[in-house]
Amino acid sequence: MIRDSRLSSVLHGLLHMIGAGEPVTSEQLAQAMATNPVVVRRVMAGLREQGLVHSEKGHGGGWTLTRDPADINLADIYRAVGAPTIVAMGHRSENPGCLVEQAVNDALGDTFREVEALFLKRLGAVTLDALAKDFKRRLAKHKQSLEDQIHAVK
Amino acid sequence: MIRDSRLSSVLHGLLHMIGAGEPVTSEQLAQAMATNPVVVRRVMAGLREQGLVHSEKGHGGGWTLTRDPADINLADIYRAVGAPTIVAMGHRSENPGCLVEQAVNDALGDTFREVEALFLKRLGAVTLDALAKDFKRRLAKHKQSLEDQIHAVK
DNA sequence: CCATCATGTAACATATGAAGTTACATGATA
DNA sequence: TATCATGTAACTTCATATGTTACATGATGG
Numbered sequence: 001m002i003r004d005s006r007l008s009s010v011l012h013g014l015l016h017m018i019g020a021g022e023p024v025t026s027e028q029l030a031q032a033m034a035t036n037p038v039v040v041r042r043v044m045a046g047l048r049e050q051g052l053v054h055s056e057k058g059h060g061g062g063w064t065l066t067r068d069p070a071d072i073n074l075a076d077i078y079r080a081v082g083a084p085t086i087v088a089m090g091h092r093s094e095n096p097g098c099l100v101e102q103a104v105n106d107a108l109g110d111t112f113r114e115v116e117a118l119f120l121k122r123l124g125a126v127t128l129d130a131l132a133k134d135f136k137r138r139l140a141k142h143k144q145s146l147e148d149q150i151h152a153v154k
Numbered sequence: 155m156i157r158d159s160r161l162s163s164v165l166h167g168l169l170h171m172i173g174a175g176e177p178v179t180s181e182q183l184a185q186a187m188a189t190n191p192v193v194v195r196r197v198m199a200g201l202r203e204q205g206l207v208h209s210e211k212g213h214g215g216g217w218t219l220t221r222d223p224a225d226i227n228l229a230d231i232y233r234a235v236g237a238p239t240i241v242a243m244g245h246r247s248e249n250p251g252c253l254v255e256q257a258v259n260d261a262l263g264d265t266f267r268e269v270e271a272l273f274l275k276r277l278g279a280v281t282l283d284a285l286a287k288d289f290k291r292r293l294a295k296h297k298q299s300l301e302d303q304i305h306a307v308k
Numbered sequence: 309c310c311a312t313c314a315t316g317t318a319a320c321a322t323a324t325g326a327a328g329t330t331a332c333a334t335g336a337t338a
Numbered sequence: 339t340a341t342c343a344t345g346t347a348a349c350t351t352c353a354t355a356t357g358t359t360a361c362a363t364g365a366t367g368g
Contacts, residue, residue, distance in 0.1 A: 006326095012254050025343065036328060041344065058336025061343045074262075099296060100166050103288040108228075111276035115269055122265035134257040142253060160355095179314065190357065195315065212365025215314045 023062030050080035075124035177216030204234035229278035
């Protein structure tokens with residue numbers, strides 16, 4: 001089953017970076033991602049390897065996006081964050097000679113690949129930019145709702 | 155990601171039960187599933203709740219299939235073995251008010267359901283009977299291969 | 309009726325991997 | 339050259355799945 005808390009976490013960080021205008025430190029991202037700086041670096045390292053972000057040391061350093069958010073999709077991020085295979089089934093001993101495993105894989109091998117392909121295809125259809133815009137829309141709505149409450153009290 | 159060792163394990167057990175003709179004890183299943191009797195009972199309990207198997211205590215007791223293997227498919231087993239949701243994404247704190255989560259879920263909620271549906275649909279297309287037959291075919295072939303090797307040595 | 313066999317289940321132990329933490333090295337900037 | 343920020347190794351939790359022990363319950367055969 002696909003239950004990725006890392007993707008979600010990273011998206012928090014990336015959304016934070018969009019519009020920041022300047023490098024964002026691991027310290028700052030750690031707050032956005034509700035974790036600590038070292039974990040941030042560890043996770044972001046995957047994105048850097050895929051060329052999605054860049055890191056800079058020293059004063060004024062931190063993390064920046066290397067591409068336009070419209071050119072980054074969620075599949076890119078999912079892969080970068082380290083998702084080996086989505087679907088897999090196997091015995092602990094991973095016995096390749098096991099005839100039961102062979103029968104299962106023969107019956108479902110294509111299915112596994114197909115499910116994975118569908119998942120990545122859909123992730124690929126959502127850009128970071130689109131997500132950011134939707135997020136901003138929700139944020140504005142949320143603020144409006146809060147203001148309305150304040151006015152109602154007045 | 156879907157990485158179920160339990161389904162695989164259970165299939166070993168069920169294939170062992172098919173053709174046994176009589177109740178199979180947890181002790182015996184434990185060997186087929188490469189684990190121990192208590193774990194077998196724990197896992198099989200899920201199948202029993204779904205009405206796939208029946209358990210009997212005392213002398214001559216053990217586990218039996220309650221249905222024709224042709225009427226049991228892998229989706230039945232997968233569900234019975236305890237697969238809550240296949241695809242899920244969320245922060246540890248599972249904050250329902252989080253606007254990022256909301257944006258992601260809005261963008262991918264349907265995808266999650268679609269991927270899960272595809273996976274279960276494909277599992278549902280494979281019956282336990284079909285799997286058993288394929289397994290037997292492989293077993294026969296394997297034996298033949300071993301005999302050929304013996305003859306070659308002679 | 310009682311010894312035996314088998315499941316049912318709680319309680320505890322162990323193993324595995326993810327996440328968090330500490331410590332320190334490296335490089336960049338003022 | 340003091341400070342800031344990343345890079346990374348090593349270690350410590352923490353959560354979860356699995357394995358184990360122990361004992362209760364129920365069924366069967368003598």
